[in-house]
Amino acid sequence: MHDTFEITDFLPYLLNQAADAAALEFQDYYKSRYGMLRTEWRVLFHLGHYGTMTAKGICARARLHKTKVSRAVTALETKRFLTRSALLQDRRHENLTLTKAGRRAFDDLAAEAQRFDAAIMAPFDNTERDTLRKCLRQLAKL
Amino acid sequence: MHDTFEITDFLPYLLNQAADAAALEFQDYYKSRYGMLRTEWRVLFHLGHYGTMTAKGICARARLHKTKVSRAVTALETKRFLTRSALLQDRRHENLTLTKAGRRAFDDLAAEAQRFDAAIMAPFDNTERDTLRKCLRQLAKL
C-alpha cells in the first residue's frame, strides 16, 4: 500500500487534468456564441436553474468569490441577459433575474451541455457514471 | 433521459468543483512550506517522478503550455531546486535535473501527497476508487 502509491494517480492531479480537458472543450460553446467567460456561464446557469436569486446566493451555491460574481453579473447585465431589482425590505440585496434573451441563452447552452455531457460520458457504463458523479459530489464538499 | 438531465450534475461543473476543492487544500503544503505555485509543484513532481527530462517532455506529459513550464523552471532554478544542462548534440534542449534540495522537497511533498490522497479517498471503497481514477484518466485524454 505504501509502496504502490504512484504520484501520477494523485487525485488532485487527475481531477485537475480531467476538469481542464472537459472545461476547455465546452468553453467553445459559450465563448464563441455569446462571448461569455466561464464565470458568466456559471452565473447564468445558476440563475437559469434555480431562478431569481441574489449575488450572495450565487456565491454560496457556486462557491465563487463575490468579486467574481459581481463582475460576471455586470457583464451579463451589459449583454442584457439579466436585470437587477433592489429589494424593498433591504436595499443591500438585489434580486437577479434572467431576461427573455438570458433565458434563451440558458436554454440553448443547457441543451448543449446535455449533449456534451452525454458525449463525454459515453465511454462509461451506468454504474461507472453513478459512481463518478457520487464521488465528485462528495469531493466537492471538502 | 431527456427530462432527467440536471444541470447541476453537468460533469464539467462537478469536475471543476471537485478539482478546486482538492487543489485548494493541498496547495497549502507547497505554498506555505516552499513558496511554490501550482505549476512549480507540477513541474517538480514530474522531475521527481520521471527523473531528468527536458521542458518539452514536461509539457507533453503534464499537458502544460511551454510558457508556463518555462516560468516554473525559472522559479525552481531560482529556489535552487533544479539545474539545467544543455545537450551537446542539440543545444536547443536543456536537461532539467533536481538538486539535492529539490529532491528533498519532492520527497517531502510526495509523502504529504500520499497522506492527502488517502485522506480524501477515505470515504470511498476500493471499487469506487478504481472507478474514479479510471474515469478521470479517461476524461483527461479528451
Add this chain to the structure above:
DNA sequence: GGATATTAGTTGTTTTTGTAACTAACAAGG
C-alpha cells in the same frame, strides 16, 4: 437615537495566465 458592528456588493491594485511574437539552434533542399 447614535456610535459600532455586519452585511451586500463594488472598485482598485497586484499576481498569474494566455497569446503571440521573438531568438537561437538545428535540418534540409537546392
Add this chain to the structure above:
DNA sequence: CCTTGTTAGTTACAAAAACAACTAATATCC
C-alpha cells in the same frame, strides 16, 4: 553554403484571477 523551414525555449503584452480596501445599507447594543 545559403535560403527556407522547424524546433526549444524565452520574452512582451493583454486578459483574467486573487486579494484587499472601500461604500452603502441595515442591524445592534447601550
